[in-house]
Amino acid sequence: NAGVTQTPKFRVLKTGQSMTLLCAQDMNHEYMYWYRQDPGMGLRLIHYSVGEGTTAKGEVPDGYNVSRLKKQNFLLGLESAAPSQTSVYFCASRGLAASYEQYFGPGTRLTVT
Amino acid sequence: GDSVTQMEGPVTLSEEAFLTINCTYTATGYPSLFWYVQYPGEGLQLLLKATKADDKGSNKGFEATYRKETTSFHLEKGSVQVSDSAVYFCALLNFNKFYFGSGTKLNVKP
Numbered sequence: 001n002a003g004v005t006q007t008p009k010f011r012v013l014k015t016g017q018s019m020t021l022l023c024a025q026d027m028n029h030e031y032m033y034w035y036r037q038d039p040g041m042g043l044r045l046i047h048y049s050v051g052e053g054t055t056a057k058g059e060v061p062d063g064y065n066v067s068r069l070k071k072q073n074f075l076l077g078l079e080s081a082a083p084s085q086t087s088v089y090f091c092a093s094r095g096l097a098a099s100y101e102q103y104f105g106p107g108t109r110l111t112v113t
Numbered sequence: 114g115d116s117v118t119q120m121e122g123p124v125t126l127s128e129e130a131f132l133t134i135n136c137t138y139t140a141t142g143y144p145s146l147f148w149y150v151q152y153p154g155e156g157l158q159l160l161l162k163a164t165k166a167d168d169k170g171s172n173k174g175f176e177a178t179y180r181k182e183t184t185s186f187h188l189e190k191g192s193v194q195v196s197d198s199a200v201y202f203c204a205l206l207n208f209n210k211f212y213f214g215s216g217t218k219l220n221v222k223p
Contacts, residue, residue: 004156031209033211035213040215040216041215042117042202042213042214042215042216043157043202043204043211043213044213045210045211045212048209048210050209056209058210059212090156090157092156092157100145100147100162100164100206101159101162102157102159102211104156104157104158105156106154106155106156107155107156
């Protein structure tokens with residue numbers, strides 16, 4: 001039982017390049033979330049999903065897209081990276097209302113130059 | 114919109130000192146409240162939670178009470194240890210969305 005995993009762990013992009021971050025969970029959780037963490041700002045919700053095939057916007061969705069084609073995977077895409085997207089990205093998942101606990105992945109450190 | 118405000122850090126304490134980290138929130142409806150802890154280089158881990166007014170969450174000597182009248186969820190521990198050094202985040206869950214405070218770094222010195 002690996003919990004929540006994220007790939008890659010580190011990445012450096014040039015402005016304008018694109019990439020996809022992969023989040024995978026093996027707990028059969030319905031909900032999945034993508035956050036970014038910036039110094040002094042805590043975690044901010046980018047997008048989330050309440051089930052396979054669904055996605056919704058969070059606090060800071062601009063410049064990002066997501067997809068949830070399979071229940072266990074939640075992909076975060078950057079179509080044209082900007083230096084303002086330099087951050088640490090965390091994925092999380094949780095089960096239905098009976099369990100409110102979010103389980104977090106280890107994070108992806110992205111630098112855009 | 115919904116939001117969480119927590120005291121700025123860093124907070125530096127000696128081992129066995131009493132800890133309080135203040136957290137207040139703004140939310141519509143009836144949110145659930147959480148404290149998470151983050152150790153260097155790791156993701157966040159749930160420390161404790163409370164799902165309705167007057168509930169007290171507790172874990173590993175930490176506790177926090179959901180106070181609806183003051184919209185607060187302050188974290189306390191009676192005697193901190195060096196191993197408690199970490200960043201602590203207050204958060205709320207409302208309508209499937211989580212909102213986090215900016216985090217408070219705690220340094221505990223031997």
